[in-house]
Amino acid sequence: MQDEFNLLDMAEVPLHEWPVEQTLDNCIKCNICVTACPVAAVTDKFPGPKYEAPQAGRFRHDMQPTPDASVDYCSGCRVCNEVCPTGVRIAEINARARRQITKDSGIPLRNRLLGRNELLGKIGSYVPRLANFGLQNPLSRSMADMMFGIAKEAPLPTWSTKGTFWDWFKRTRAQRLKSEKKVVYFNGCATMYYEPFIGQAAVAVFEHNGYEVIVPPQKCCGLPMLSNGEFDAASEYHQYNVDHLHDYAAKGYDIIGTSTSCTLTLKEEAPELLHLTDERSHKLSYATWDIFEWLRERHEAGELKTDFRPLNMVLPYHAPCQYRAHRVGKPALDLLELIPGLDVRESTARCCGIAGTYGYKSEKYQIAMDVGAELFDFVKTQGSQVEMTACDSETCRWQLEHGTDLPSRHPIEYLAAAYGLYDLERRALLNE
Amino acid sequence: MNEITIIGAGMAGLMAGWQAAKQGKKVKIVAKGWGATHWLSGCIDIVGYYPVDGTEVVENPVAAVKQIITDNPQHPYGLVGLDDIEAMISALKDECAAAGYPLHGELHRNWLLPSAVGTLRPTCLAPEMMIAGDMRQNSPLLIVGFKQLMDFFPNVVSDNLNKQGITAAQAMVDLRVLRERSFINPVILAEMLEQPAVQKELANQIKPHLGQAERVGFPSVLGMDQAMTVKKELERLLGRPVFEIPSLTPSVPGMRLHHILTQAIVSAGGRIENGMEAIGAKKENGKVTAVYTSTAARPHPHRSQQYILATGGILGGGITTNSDGDVREVVFDLPVTAPLKQVDWFHQDFLDKRGHPIYQSGLSVNKQFQPLDDGGQPVYGNVFAIGTTLAHCEAIRERSFEGVALATGYALARQLGAT
Numbered sequence: 003m004q005d006e007f008n009l010l011d012m013a014e015v016p017l018h019e020w021p022v023e024q025t026l027d028n029c030i031k032c033n034i035c036v037t038a039c040p041v042a043a044v045t046d047k048f049p050g051p052k053y054e055a056p057q058a059g060r061f062r063h064d065m066q067p068t069p070d071a072s073v074d075y076c077s078g079c080r081v082c083n084e085v086c087p088t089g090v091r092i093a094e095i096n097a098r099a100r101r102q103i104t105k106d107s108g109i110p111l112r113n114r115l116l117g118r119n120e121l122l123g124k125i126g127s128y129v130p131r132l133a134n135f136g137l138q139n140p141l142s143r144s145m146a147d148m149m150f151g152i153a154k155e156a157p158l159p160t161w162s163t164k165g166t167f168w169d170w171f172k173r174t175r176a177q178r179l180k181s182e183k184k185v186v187y188f189n190g191c192a193t194m195y196y197e198p199f200i201g202q203a204a205v206a207v208f209e210h211n212g213y214e215v216i217v218p219p220q221k222c223c224g225l226p227m228l229s230n231g232e233f234d235a236a237s238e239y240h241q242y243n244v245d246h247l248h249d250y251a252a253k254g255y256d257i258i259g260t261s262t263s264c265t266l267t268l269k270e271e272a273p274e275l276l277h278l279t280d281e282r283s284h285k286l287s288y289a290t291w292d293i294f295e296w297l298r299e300r301h302e303a304g305e306l307k308t309d310f311r312p313l314n315m316v317l318p319y320h321a322p323c324q325y326r327a328h329r330v331g332k333p334a335l336d337l338l339e340l341i342p343g344l345d346v347r348e349s350t351a352r353c354c355g356i357a358g359t360y361g362y363k364s365e366k367y368q369i370a371m372d373v374g375a376e377l378f379d380f381v382k383t384q385g386s387q388v389e390m391t392a393c394d395s396e397t398c399r400w401q402l403e404h405g406t407d408l409p410s411r412h413p414i415e416y417l418a419a420a421y422g423l424y425d426l427e428r429r430a431l432l433n434e
Numbered sequence: 435m436n437e438i439t440i441i442g443a444g445m446a447g448l449m450a451g452w453q454a455a456k457q458g459k460k461v462k463i464v465a466k467g468w469g470a471t472h473w474l475s476g477c478i479d480i481v482g483y484y485p486v487d488g489t490e491v492v493e494n495p496v497a498a499v500k501q502i503i504t505d506n507p508q509h510p511y512g513l514v515g516l517d518d519i520e521a522m523i524s525a526l527k528d529e530c531a532a533a534g535y536p537l538h539g540e541l542h543r544n545w546l547l548p549s550a551v552g553t554l555r556p557t558c559l560a561p562e563m564m565i566a567g568d569m570r571q572n573s574p575l576l577i578v579g580f581k582q583l584m585d586f587f588p589n590v591v592s593d594n595l596n597k598q599g600i601t602a603a604q605a606m607v608d609l610r611v612l613r614e615r616s617f618i619n620p621v622i623l624a625e626m627l628e629q630p631a632v633q634k635e636l637a638n639q640i641k642p643h644l645g646q647a648e649r650v651g652f653p654s655v656l657g658m659d660q661a662m663t664v665k666k667e668l669e670r671l672l673g674r675p676v677f678e679i680p681s682l683t684p685s686v687p688g689m690r691l692h693h694i695l696t697q698a699i700v701s702a703g704g705r706i707e708n709g710m711e712a713i714g715a716k717k718e719n720g721k722v723t724a725v726y727t728s729t730a731a732r733p734h735p736h737r738s739q740q741y742i743l744a745t746g747g748i749l750g751g752g753i754t755t756n757s758d759g760d761v762r763e764v765v766f767d768l769p770v771t772a773p774l775k776q777v778d779w780f781h782q783d784f785l786d787k788r789g790h791p792i793y794q795s796g797l798s799v800n801k802q803f804q805p806l807d808d809g810g811q812p813v814y815g816n817v818f819a820i821g822t823t824l825a826h827c828e829a830i831r832e833r834s835f836e837g838v839a840l841a842t843g844y845a846l847a848r849q850l851g852a853t
C-alpha cells in the first residue's frame with residue numbers, strides 16, 4: 003500500500019501546511035452548506051455554516067472578542083465540509099472559533115467533565131455497578147442536569163462490569179495469536195471502559211486473518227477536549243499518543259482503530275486544529291486506519307478471508323458523519339455487503355444528532371434529537387423485521403438506540419459474527 | 435472492483451451514473467461536494483441563443499442543434515447527435531414524472547420564462563411548477579416576494595416585465611412564521627410552505643393584491659418534496675395558476691432534480707460518495723489503474739475498469755489555472771485546449787458580448803468521448819470525459835449547460851453499457 007502513495011506527486015497532497023482559516027477565501031457564497039447543515043435546519047439559534055465560518059471568520063482575530071457566540075451551537079458534524087464545492091474547512095474553522103470563546107470566557111465545568119471521557123471511564127470502571135446505578139438513576143441524572151447542564155434524558159454509556167479491554171487482553175495473552183504479520187490496535191476510551199467486546203471482536207477478526215495484534219500504551223485521542231475548546235489539554239494527550247505510536251508508524255506498522263472519531267483525530271483533527279506540521283504527527287496520521295478502511299484494502303488485495311456464514315437479517319446501517327469526514331467512502335458497507343443473507347440498508351440521513359458530546363448538553367439535547375429524527379425515521383421505515391442497527395461510532399450507536407429503542411452494533415461485531423467468532427446477542431466471543 | 439468510477443456529481447456525472455447503473459454496471463460516483471445541480475435553475479436548457487454572438491432567442495432547439503452540428507462538428511452535440519438528445523429528454527421526463535415532479539417541454543420548442551430579474555429566458559424543459567410563467571402567452575401577472583427572503587425582489591421582476599410590455603404587478607408578503615425567525619434560507623422557507631396553515635396565511639395576504647392578475651409568480655421556494663401539492667393547494671386558494679421563478683442559490687428546483695437523480699442512481703445500485711476531492715491518478719501502460727482522492731490522511735485509491743471525468747470546466751473546478759499562465763486538467767493532467775497566452779484569456783470588458791476565451795478551454799475528445807492528445811490519439815484507453823469539461827462549446831452563452839452535460843453523460847453511458 004505504501005508504494006502507491008509514493009507514486010503520487012507528494013506536493014499535491016495537502017499536508018495541513020496552512021491554518022484552516024485560510025480556506026475561507028475559497029468561499030463563493032453559494033449557500034449549499036447552509037441548506038445541508040442539520041443543526042441550522044432544526045434550530046433558529048444557529049444561522050448556519052456559511053455565516054459562522056467564511057463570514058464571521060473574517061472578523062475573528064486572536065486579540066479581538068469573538069464576533070458571534072452562536073458558533074457554540076455548531077455540533078461539529080462536518081456535513082458542511084462534505085457538500086462544500088470549494089473545499090472550505092468550515093467545521094474546523096468553527097472548532098477553532100469555539101476555542102477562542104473558551105479563551106475569552108473560560109471553559110464551563112460541564113464541558114471539562116465531558117471532555118474527560120477517559121478520566122470518567124477510569125473512575126467509573128473501579129466501581130462500575132455503582133457508577134452505572136448513578137447514571138441510570140433518575141434522581142442523580144436530574145441533579146446532574148441542574149448542576150452541570152448534562153441532559154437527564156441523554157444516552158450516556160454504561161461501564162463494563164466485566165473489566166476493561168486491557169484487562170481482557172492481558173488475561174488472554176497466552177491465547178493470542180503470534181504471527182509475522184502484525185497490526186497495532188488503537189482501542190480508544192469507549193472500547194476500554196464501556197464496550198470491551200468491540201475490541202474483542204476486532205482482535206478476533208485480525209487474528210482470523212492471520213494478524214498478531216499489538217496494543218501499545220495509549221491515551222484518549224483528545225477529541226472530546228478539542229470539540230469543547232480545550233486545546234491545551236488535548237495537545238498533551240495527542241503528544242502522548244505520538245510519543246507512543248510513532249515508532250510503530252516509522253517501522254511501517256498500520257495503526258488501526260474501531261472508533262471512527264479517535265482515528266479521525268489521529269489522522270487529521272489533532273494535527274489540523276492544533277496546527278502541528280511536524281514529521282512525527284504526519285507519519286502517525288499516514289499510518290492510521292479505520293478498521294473497515296483497512297479491511298477493505300485487504301479485501302481489494304485479495305487477502306481477506308471471506309469464509310462468512312449467513313446472517314439472515316435486515317440491517318439498517320448508518321455511516322456516521324465522523325466517519326464520512328475520513329473521506330474514504332463507506333468501507334463498512336462494502337464489506338457487510340459480502341456477508342450472505344445480510345440485507346444491508348444504507349441510511350442517507352445526515353447525522354444522528356449526538357455529535358460526540360454535543361447532545362449530552364441540556365441546552366442541546368432537543369436539537370440533537372430533532373437532528374436525529376431523520377435517521378430514526380429511516381430505521382422505522384425499514385419495517386418491523388428490523389431487530390438491530392449498525393453504526394461505526396460509539397456515541398452515535400448510543401443515540402441510535404435511544405432514538406429507535408433497537409439495539410445497535412458496530413459493523414465489526416457483524417463481521418466477527420459472520421466469521422463464526424462472535425455472539426451478536428450476548429456481545430461476546432463465542433469461545434469465551 | 436467497480437466497473438465504472440465517475441469523478442464529479444454535477445448533471446453530467448449523475449446522468450452517466452444513473453444510465454450506466456440502470457444497464458447493470460457497477461458504478462461509483464466520487465465528488466468533492468455538491469455543485470452545479472444546486473446552482474442551476476432546475477430547467478433543462480438545450481440551446482437558448484444561437485449564434486451565440488447574436489441576441490436571437492432560439493425558438494426551435496432542433497433547428498439550432500442541427501445548425502451547431504453543421505457549423506462545428508466537434509461541439510459536444512456533434513458527438514452526441516439529435517437522437518441521443520431526444521432519448522435523454524424522454525428518459526429524464528419519465529423519471530421525473532414517476533417521482534411525481536413532471537417536467538414539460540419538447541425539443542422542437544423552447545419555453546420563454548421570466549428570470550429573477552424580470553428578463554425572459556428560453557429553456558427547453560421546465561418543471562410543471564414553472565410553466566404557467568410562460569411569456570409566449572400574454573396574460574397579466576402578479577409577482578409575489580417574501581419580506582424575509584432577501585434574494586428576491588418582486589418589484590424588480592415586475593418593473594422589468596412592464597418595460598417589455600408585459601402587464602405585471604407585485605406584492606410583498608410578511609408571514610408570521612417568518613417574522614418569528616432570525617434566519618431564513620430558501621430550503622427552510624420551502625419546507626415551511628409545505629404546512630397547510632402557512633399556505634392559507636400566504637394566500638390570504640395575496641388575495642387583496644390579485645387585481646387583474648390571471649396568474650401568480652413566486653420565487654422558487656414552493657415546497658421541497660411536496661412541491662406539486664403546494665402548487666395545487668395555492669392554485670385552489672387563489673383560484674389562478676401559480677408558478678415559480680428560479681431564484682438565487684441554493685436553487686430549490688435544482689435540489690429537487692438532484693434528489694430525483696441521486697435516488698434513481700441508488701435504486702439502480704450505484705453509489706455516490708461525497709466530500710472526496712480527486713487529486714491524481716495512477717497510470718500504467720496507457721491505462722489508468724487508480725484515481726486518488728484526498729482523505730483525512732493518505733490519498734485513497736479508487737480502482738476501476740473505466741473512469742469518467744465529469745468535473746466541469748473552469749467554473750466547475752475540473753480545469754484550473756495558475757498565475758504562471760498554465761491551464762491544467764486536475765485529475766489526469768490531460769491536455770487542455772486553451773488560449774495559449776494568459777493575456778488572451780479575457781477580453782477587456784467584463785460583460786463582453788463575445789464571452790471570454792478562457793471559458794472555451796476544455797478537453798478535445800473523439801466520438802467515444804476519449805480525451806485526445808496533440809496527435810489526435812486517445813490519451814488513455816479507459817478514460818472518458820463528458821459535460822462542460824469538453825472544449826468546443828460555450829455552454830453558458832449558448833444556454834446549453836444542462837443539455838451538454840446531460841446529453842454527453844447519457845450518450846457515453848449508453849455506449850459503455852452496450853459493451
Ligand code: SF4
Nearest residue numbers: 039076077079080082
Ligand atoms: S459542522 Fe455540522 S453543525 Fe457545524 S456548521 Fe457544519 S453542518 Fe452545521
Ligand code: SF4
Nearest residue numbers: 029030032033035086
Ligand atoms: S458551501 Fe462552501 S462555498 Fe458554498 S457558501 Fe458554504 S462555505 Fe461557501
